[in-house]
Amino acid sequence: MPSDLFSHRLTQPLLATVAATDTPLVLAGVLLSLVVIYVGSKIGGELCDRINLPPVLGELVAGVVIGVSAFDILVFPSATEDGSGSVIMTLLQLTSNISPESVTSVFEAQSEVISVLAELGVIILLFEIGLESDLKELLRVGPQATVVAVVGVAVPFTLGTAGLILLFHTPVVPAIFAGAALTATSIGITAKVLAEIQQLTSREGQIIIGAAVLDDVLGIIVLAVVASLAREGTVEVGNVVYLIVSAAAFLVGSIWLGRLLIPVFETVVDGLKTRGQLLISALIFAFILAYIANVIQLEAILGSFAAGLVLAESQRRRELEEQILPIADMFVPIFFIAVGARTDVSVLNPFVPENREGLIVASFLLAIAIFGKLVTGLTVFGQPGINRLAIGIGMIPRGEVGLVFAAVGSASGVLSKSLNAAIIVMVIFTTFLAPPFLRLAFTKPTATAEISEESSK
Known part of the structure; x- marks a missing residue:
């Protein structure tokens, strides 16, 4: 059964358990939730942007603040939460005629809607990431970026998974999932920093960006595999091989076929006269690939990422990038706020004795996350005088x-x-640490000259 990122599969329609008289209250709850989400995302994003940190971190932290870890403004159903502790539901009770017995059903329906919107947000996010990638540039960077990317995925994944199993006796599937989370590299954060310090066209910058793009591709495949393993609950070699082959075949096949169909896509778009012809056509393509990926037991985000990679080859790429931004601005913050709101960081409170193991796990993941990417700089070959430290640091942020x-x-x-909170802590720390240290690494007197004209010909 294909997985959902946030929503729990319901055996009944979304509002089946909600009385007809309470249906408008579900909409009211969703609207209040969106107000809280957008206000939180803007405040958090603006604060981070003003101190030269990625706004996405502000959205994540804002989600933590308004979620179960702090103010309980935006909460989701759980074994211990039926809506009675939700500030939004309390406000809804104070401003409407909702009956106490209807609170739980309205709360569950409202949370389900927000979960679906968050899932759409991550699909659009991966489509945007794919759209910003450049396959031709990736191929031009050469073997160095490939080696850096492969090592940057293999080392943290192996060390993280093995360490969790052997040192902390973590079950195999959760250990694999946590190890997979260590493989990511945020191309957006790294590219922004490199552009700010005018090192985007340096040898180091080109290798970092190329490797980060490959990391995204490999990471999405790894994510599709481990997410499917999580659904099955066991690790079977045959199933793993099938998932890897099917994920790779889907990604390569969809990109190959999609690139052949780009002229058809552009002809169709040019022939349409109504407003939004490019954006709607692109979203149709992305949702079709996301659907296909989902029904063949992969993740929907793999399909949307592939769609972005394909349309990145279109002549109307820049126009599409501009048009997708407002859509991303609407849906993506819901995803990040929901991630933060669901994260209970109280499990990492050092003053609670039973939490100390979680803190040790978080420290372990952070150490592996940093070491696993720093070693990538040592694998660069055929580049005398290159700043290997900068390359390693540039691969660290997970974002x-x-x-x-x-x-x-x-x-x-x-x-x-x-373990989930430990992963979130690892993501936050690597994303906070990488930008200032990357700037510092490039201030060292090492060869960071731009790629020569001969190599660019």
Whole structure:
């Protein structure tokens, strides 16, 4: 059965358990939730942007603040939460005639709607990431970026998974999921920093960006595999091989076929006269691939990512990038706020004795996350005088890609609260640490000259 990132599969329609008289209250609850989400995302994003940190971190932290970890404004159903502790539901009770016995059903329906919107947000996010990638540039960077990417995925995944199993006796499937979360690299964060310090066209910058794009591709395949393993609950070699082959075949096949159909796509778009012809056509393509990926037991985000990679080859790429931004601005914050709101960071409170193991796990994941990417700089060959430290640091931030892994793991139920919180802490710290240290690494007197004209010909 294909998985959902946030929503629990319901055996009845979304509002089947809600009385007809309470249906408008579900809409009211959703509207209040969206107000809270958008206000929180803007405040958090603006604060981070003003101190030169990625706004996505502000959205995540804002979600933690308004969620179960702090103010209980935006909460989701759980074994201990029936809506009575939700500030939104309390406000709804004060401003409407909702009956106490209807609170739980309205709360569950409202939460389900927000969960579906968050799932759409991550699908659009991965479509946007794919759209910003450049396959031709990736191929031009050469073997160095490939080696860096493969090592940057293999080392943290192996060390993280093995360490959790051997040192902390973590069950195999959760350990694999946590290890997979260590493989990510945020191309958006790294590219922004490189552009700010004018190193985007340096040898180091080109290798980092190329490797980060490959990391995204490999990471999405790994995510599709481990998410399917989480659904099955066991690790079977035959199933793993099938998932890897099917994920790779789907990604390669959809990109190959999609690139052949780009002229058809552009002809159709040019022939349409109504408003939104490019954006709607692109979203149709992305949702079709997301649907196909979902029904063949992969993740929907793999399909939307592939759609983005395909349309990145279109002549109308820049126009599409501009048009998708408002859609992303509407849906993506819901995803990040929901991730933060679901994260219970109280499990990492050091003053609670039973939480100390979670803190040790978080420290372990952070150490592996940093070491596993720093070693990638040592694998660069054929580049005398290159700044290997800068390359390693540039691969460290997990950012939004790492959060996708954490969200999928949390929604699948395979991660314990402490392990999920440990992954979130790892993502936050690596994303905060990388930008200042990357700037510092490039201030060292090392060869960071731009790629020569001969190599660019």
